[in-house]
Amino acid sequence: xxxxxxxxxxxxxxxxxxxxxxxxxxxxxxxxxxxxxxxxxxxxxxxxxxxxxxxxxxxxxxxxxxxxxxxxxxxxx
Numbered sequence: 075x076x077x078x079x080x081x082x083x084x085x086x087x088x089x090x091x092x093x094x095x096x097x098x099x100x101x102x103x104x105x106x107x108x109x110x111x112x113x114x115x116x117x118x119x120x121x122x123x124x125x126x127x128x129x130x131x132x133x134x135x136x137x138x139x140x141x142x143x144x145x146x147x148x149x150x151x
Contacts, residue, residue: 099150
């Protein structure tokens with residue numbers, strides 16, 4: 075039962091992050107990425123990802139757009 079509950083909660087977290095990314099995209103017209111970082115679902119735009127790469131939090135490969143697309147759970151159009 076706990077596995078089922080964990081899967082459901084992860085589903086809810088991802089759905090909320092997708093909803094948030096779509097809402098932010100409508101407001102700012104920027105592209106947003108839903109990425110799982112350290113077990114948590116996060117929503118970042120491209121500027122924030124580049125800043126985290128500069129700080130050394132993300133790998134240098136995250137500067138490449140295609141690498142980000144492969145790593146993210148969802149991205150806005």
